[in-house]
Amino acid sequence: MKDETSSFHPPASSFEYTPTQVSPRDCLYALQTPVRFLKGVGPKRAAQLEGLGIKTVEDLLYHLPFRYEDRRHIKKIHQATIGKEESFVGKLITLEKRYIPKMRRQILTGSLADGTGSLGLIWYRVRPYVAQSLARGQTLLVHGKVERGMGAQKRIVHPEFEAIEPGAEEEKEHILPIYLKPGGIPLGAIRRWLDQALLQYGSLLASFLPESIARRQGLMDLCRAMKEVHRPEKTADITALNQFSSRAHRAIIFDEFFYLQLGLGLRRKGRAALEGISFAKKGSGLTYEMQGMLSFSLTGAQQRILGEIYQDMESSRPMQRLIQGDVGSGKTIVAWLAALRAIENGFQAVWMAPTELLAEQHYRNLKGFADRLALSSAMLTGSLSSKEKKETARQIEQGEISFVVGTHALIQEGVQVPGMGLGIIDEQHRFGVLQRMALQGLSHWRPASVPPLPQPDMLLMSATPIPRSLAMVLYGDMEVSSLDEMPPGRTPVRTRLFGEEGRNRMYELVREELRRGHQAYVVYPLVEASEQLQLRDATRMAEEFSQGLFREFRLGLVHGRMGSEEREQVMRRFQGGEVEILVATTVIEVGIDIPNATVMVVEHAERFGLSQLHQLRGRVGRGKDPSHCYLVCYDGSSPDGLRRLQIMERENDGFKIAEADLALRGPGELLGTRQSGLADFRLANLVRDSRLLLEARKEALAWLAEDPALTGKQSRALRQILKRRWGGRLELGGIG
Ligand code: ADP
Ligand code: MG
Numbered sequence: 001m002k003d004e005t006s007s008f009h010p011p012a013s014s015f016e017y018t019p020t021q022v023s024p025r026d027c028l029y030a031l032q033t034p035v036r037f038l039k040g041v042g043p044k045r046a047a048q049l050e051g052l053g054i055k056t057v058e059d060l061l062y063h064l065p066f067r068y069e070d071r072r073h074i075k076k077i078h079q080a081t082i083g084k085e086e087s088f089v090g091k092l093i094t095l096e097k098r099y100i101p102k103m104r105r106q107i108l109t110g111s112l113a114d115g116t117g118s119l120g121l122i123w124y125r126v127r128p129y130v131a132q133s134l135a136r137g138q139t140l141l142v143h144g145k146v147e148r149g150m151g152a153q154k155r156i157v158h159p160e161f162e163a164i165e166p167g168a169e170e171e172k173e174h175i176l177p178i179y180l181k182p183g184g185i186p187l188g189a190i191r192r193w194l195d196q197a198l199l200q201y202g203s204l205l206a207s208f209l210p211e212s213i214a215r216r217q218g219l220m221d222l223c224r225a226m227k228e229v230h231r232p233e234k235t236a237d238i239t240a241l242n243q244f245s246s247r248a249h250r251a252i253i254f255d256e257f258f259y260l261q262l263g264l265g266l267r268r269k270g271r272a273a274l275e276g277i278s279f280a281k282k283g284s285g286l287t288y289e290m291q292g293m294l295s296f297s298l299t300g301a302q303q304r305i306l307g308e309i310y311q312d313m314e315s316s317r318p319m320q321r322l323i324q325g326d327v328g329s330g331k332t333i334v335a336w337l338a339a340l341r342a343i344e345n346g347f348q349a350v351w352m353a354p355t356e357l358l359a360e361q362h363y364r365n366l367k368g369f370a371d372r373l374a375l376s377s378a379m380l381t382g383s384l385s386s387k388e389k390k391e392t393a394r395q396i397e398q399g400e401i402s403f404v405v406g407t408h409a410l411i412q413e414g415v416q417v418p419g420m421g422l423g424i425i426d427e428q429h430r431f432g433v434l435q436r437m438a439l440q441g442l443s444h445w446r447p448a449s450v451p452p453l454p455q456p457d458m459l460l461m462s463a464t465p466i467p468r469s470l471a472m473v474l475y476g477d478m479e480v481s482s483l484d485e486m487p488p489g490r491t492p493v494r495t496r497l498f499g500e501e502g503r504n505r506m507y508e509l510v511r512e513e514l515r516r517g518h519q520a521y522v523v524y525p526l527v528e529a530s531e532q533l534q535l536r537d538a539t540r541m542a543e544e545f546s547q548g549l550f551r552e553f554r555l556g557l558v559h560g561r562m563g564s565e566e567r568e569q570v571m572r573r574f575q576g577g578e579v580e581i582l583v584a585t586t587v588i589e590v591g592i593d594i595p596n597a598t599v600m601v602v603e604h605a606e607r608f609g610l611s612q613l614h615q616l617r618g619r620v621g622r623g624k625d626p627s628h629c630y631l632v633c634y635d636g637s638s639p640d641g642l643r644r645l646q647i648m649e650r651e652n653d654g655f656k657i658a659e660a661d662l663a664l665r666g667p668g669e670l671l672g673t674r675q676s677g678l679a680d681f682r683l684a685n686l687v688r689d690s691r692l693l694l695e696a697r698k699e700a701l702a703w704l705a706e707d708p709a710l711t712g713k714q715s716r717a718l719r720q721i722l723k724r725r726w727g728g729r730l731e732l733g734g735i736g
Contacts, residue, residue, distance in 0.1 A: 017214040017221050020207045024720040027206040031058035038193050038200075048185055057201050060193060062682045064229055064252075065177030068241045071143060072173045072234055078116040080146045080154045087143045089169045090114035095136045097126070111153070112140060119146075120155030139166045175232040175241065194230055202226055208717035209258065213699045217254060218247065225251035244683070250692060253684045257696035262718060263726040264476030265697075265704045268320075271477075275454040276318030277421055281310075283344030286373055287337055293372060294333070301325075301485035302334050308481050309338050309459065313422075319457035322428065322475050325483025326654035327463045327618030328490065334483070335424050336366055338459055343375060343402045347421025347456075351405045352439055354430035356381045357568050357575075361593055362426065363405040370403055380406035380415065383565075389413055411438040418443060420456045428460035436460070463618070464611060465654040467662050469690040472697055477730075484655060492652045493621040495629040497605075497645055506601070506630050507549055513599045514553050514580055518625065520599035522583045523616055525607040541603075542583040550581055559585035595623030605631035605648075606641040610661040613645075614654050663687045 020027055034056060036046035054060050074087045090112040099106050108123040108131065121142065123130055134140075142159040149155035164172055179190055207221035214221075220228075228248035232241055240246040244253075282288070291298075298306065305323060312319035325331050339349035351366075353359040363379040370377040378392050378401045393415045395401045404410070404417070420443035425431060436458070443456050460478070471480050498506045510520050522545075524538045542557040556570045556579035573579045575594050600620045602613060613631065620627035631645055647660050667686055686693065703718075704710070710719045 015215060015218075016224050017207070017209075017211060017219060018223070019209075019211065019221065020203070020205065020223070022204055024206055024208060024717040027204045028720070028724050030201060030204045031056060031061075031206070033057045033201070035060055035193070038196055040189065040196075041193060045185065045189070048183065051183065052180075057197050060197050061201065061205065061226055061230075063179065063190075063194075064683060065179055067178045068232065068238055069143070069176040069178060070238050071176045074141070074169050074173055076116040077112070077114045077119045077154075080117075080119060082146050082148055082154060085143070085145050087141065087173075088112060088114065088119060089139065089141050089164070089172070090119065092121075092134065092136055092138045092140050093118070095134055097131075108134075110134065112142060118153060120149045120153045121159050121161075122155055122157050124157070133163065134161075138163045139168075140164070141169070141172050174234055175236055175238055177230060177232065198227055198230060206717075206721055207255075208721060209255065210703065210714050210718075213258075213703070217250075217695060217699065219251045219254055220247060222251065222255060224248070244685070244688065249683070253681075253689050253692050254696050256681050256684045257689070257693050258700055259718075259722050259725050260473065261476060261693075261697040261700035262703065262710075263722050263730045264473075265700050266710065266722070267477040267730055269704060269708050271320060271455075272317045274318055276316055276457060277313075277345075277347065277454050278316040279313040279341055279345045279347075279421065279457075281314060283341065283346070286340045286344035286375075289373060290337060290340055290369065293369065296487065298333070299330065299485045299487055301483050302330055305481040305483055306334055306337055308479070309334070310341060312479065313338070313341055313457055316454075318455035319459065319479075320477070321458070321479040321481060322460040322462060323481045323483055324462045324465050324471070326465055326486070327615070328486065328622060329483040330487050331426075331461050331463070331483060332362065332365065335426075335459055335461060336369065339403060339422055339424060340373075342421035342457070345421065346419070348396070348399065348401070348417050348419040349403050349422045349424065350410065350417055350420055350439065350442060351403070351424040351426065352410050352431070353405065353407060353426040355564075355568070356383060356407055357571055357592060358426065359405050359407050366403070366405065375403055376401045377403040377405070380404060380409055380413070382407060382409045382412075384409075408435070411435060411442065416442060422457045422459065424459045424461070426461050428462050429464060464615065465658050467655070467659045467686075469686045469693055470658075470662060470667055472693060473667075473686065476697070482655070490621065491626050493600075493617050493627045493629050495617065495631065495649045497642070497649060498630055498632045500632075500635045503632060506632065509628070509630070510581075510599050510601060511550070513628070514550070517596075518599065519574065519577070519579075519594065519597040520581045520601065521597060521616075521619060522581065522601040523603065524583070524585045525604045538583055538585040545581070545583065553580045554578060555581050555583065557583045592619065593622055594619070598623070598625050598627040600627075600629045601632065602630070603632050604634055605645055606633045606637040609665055610644065610647060610657050611654075613648055614657045617648070618654075 022030075034046070035041050035049050035054060036043065038057065038060075041049070049055070049060070052063075054063055069085070071087050074089050077088055077090060080086060080088070091114070092110055093113045095108070095110040097106050097108055103124075105124075106126060108126045110121040112119045112121060119142075140161050141164050142156060142161045144156035144159035146154050146156060162172070179187060202223045205222035205226055207223065209219065213219075225248040228236065228246065229241070229252065232238075237246060241249070309319070309321060312321055323331050323334060335351070339351065342349045351362060353362055359379060359381055363377070367377050378395065380389065380392050380396075384392065389409070392401075393413060396404055397416050397418065399419050423439045423442070425436060425439060428436065440456055440458055465482070466474070514520060522541070524541070538557065538559055542555060546555045556574055558567045558570050570579065570582070571592065574582045574597075575592070577596065597620050600617055602608065602616055605613060608616070617629040620629065629648075631648060633642060633645060644664060647657065651657055651660075684693070703715075706712075707715050710722075
């Protein structure tokens with residue numbers, strides 16, 4: 001550790017927050033300095049660093065140790081304990097190269113003595129720098145795992161070592177931060193650059209959190225925090241450091257969470273400030289009539305969420321609410337009752353689904369209700385003839401139609417919905433932000449003579465439940481309702497794991513179900529790198545099945561290379577019962593409802609995430625008959641992989657499964673990369689740090705309650721940093 005850096009240590013006190021003295025703009029600018037401007041980083045090193053994602057000084061400072069080693073206690077050699085990682089200081093009294101014929105290579109051995117005993121040092125692989133930097137008579141600090149050696153002498157194989165001045169032991173005792181092994185770059189170099197970066201740029205790390213928040217949360221400023229995580233003091237709590245829960249870590253993590261939550265909160269406030277439609281409570285009474293027509297009563301969760309939606313709709317702020325609920329939890333009826341609230345108030349409701357099949361399914365179900373309520377409804381999808389499309393669009397535009405179900409075609413065909421009061425998006429994660437905004441914008445067009453309407457309300461639906469912490473990040477700018485109760489009378493799908501040896505038994509079970517007149521899915525994973533191979537797999541299996549095991553049954557095949565029309569055709573035949581066993585390479589339509597399908601076989605289940613498997617399993621268990629999900633794992637699967645899959649056997653609750661999936665694989669995998677931009681943190685971890693996330697959210701919202709548009713004096717710096725960090729991802733173009 002370099003001495004000059006110790007000037008960073010402030011006197012210990014309970015509150016260590018010194019706001020950055022330089023203007024935010026200057027800080028942000030300075031931290032963007034390319035790493036190659038650091039002493040000792042040449043073009044070659046800079047390119048290597050860039051390969052690690054480290055381009056700027058800020059990136060380097062945020063390259064944090066992933067582990068800490070306790071080097072605070074230098075032991076005497078006679079106290080060395082076999083099996084423990086320990087440090088010793090002594091004199092190198094012997095050093096020799098030996099050729100070992102049996103190993104056909106040279107090894108290096110030495111012994112270290114400190115007056116209490118001697119310790120063997122062995123290098124089986126002699127790197128040039130090792131041989132060059134060792135010499136007999138040196139005083140060495142060595143570290144490594146103590147092993148039993150020859151005879152009485154204990155030894156360390158491939159010790160880490162450093163030549164030191166005799167008597168300098170004490171100042172060498174420290175907590176050693178370990179960094180991710182950077183390909184080809186010596187750790188020593190990384191440490192040196194970090195020392196330099198801390199010294200030159202540490203005070204420019206932008207600590208602009210309001211002091212009241214820092215005080216309440218017990219946060220230190222980023223300059224101190226960075227110094228502590230990179231160069232912890234000897235007295236630091238090493239357990240806390242290793243768990244990323246030290247005060248320094250907390251400060252850095254809080255800082256990350258706070259700005260994102262501030263941005264999300266700001267976006268929500270911005271929308272709330274727009275004028276929306278205030279739907280009267282009763283209107284003409286359609287919702288009341290509809291509830292009377294239902295053959296079941298709403299679950300408690302459905303009632304609660306409907307209450308939340310109605311409250312939003314009555315308020316004059318535009319609603320932006322997400323309903324997340326497992327497949328089959330009954331989102332459709334809730335959304336339909338919301339649509340009716342808009343319609344009974346004289347507005348139109350538009351429902352967008354990601355595929356034609358789903359749009360058709362919804363339309364079929366809901367048109368029945370609409371007809372009985374004497375409402376005019378229509379479906380608008382890409383496969384209508386252009387004449388039909390034109391006519392439907394005209395009717396919508398004239399207000400002759402109150403309820404429209406459609407696909408992307410709704411936003412692509414230039415349809416205008418002047419009386420749109422509510423937009424509903426099913427499987428919302430299949431749409432991008434722009435598409436969602438486009439749907440909301442369908443009402444904006446009007447003839448010059450008509451004054452513009454206020455913003456329509458929006459209701460989004462998702463059948464992929466995600467944990468609360470992740471929802472707070474992804475949907476932090478919306479209201480979220482969780483439909484966490486299943487309608488009564490469902491028999492949960494029985495899930496079983498099979499290995500190769502169980503395959504034939506499993507096929508026999510599938511055949512039994514088919515003979516009973518039920519249908520089955522067989523799904524193969526789609527692995528991007530070997531799509532070709534997978535494709536051949538499914539195709540080959542489909543052929544084998546149709547000539548062998550499943551000869552007596554009609555078989556269909558869908559895969560990623562088919563056009564969407566062709567694929568939907570096969571799906572339709574499956575839906576109609578013409579196809580009895582469906583082999584698929586791609587994930588089949590989420591939300592497709594085929595009650596007669598009672599078996600889901602997933603091949604290579606170990607390649608799927610738990611949430612994905614849960615989605616697949618949700619395709620069955622939709623009728624009155626008991627359903628089965630068979631997960632076949634490849635024999636080479638790791639024990640960890642199998643344990644992971646066993647969760648599927650025990651657990652049917654999508655929220656709990658998502659929780660486990662997030663913990664096991666992280667947000668990127670859980671969500672797919674497209675959605676995970678907002679869950680991209682440098683240090684923060686949504687599972688580990690969920691409590692801190694809650695705190696950061698609370699503080700950000702409280703701050704916005706005081707200063708809703710961030711226009712106050714103290715908010716100026718916040719705005720600038722917010723814009724820099726999240727402006728792009730949150731589309732906060734207007735701020736700052
Ligand atoms: P999802 O949330 O996956 O969209 P659906 O809305 O399609 O689920 O509902 C699945 C099935 O459950 C439908 O057949 C629906 O009619 C039925 N259902 C919905 N709510 C209830 C309820 N409260 N009681 C009984 N059945 C219900
Ligand atoms: Mg649905």
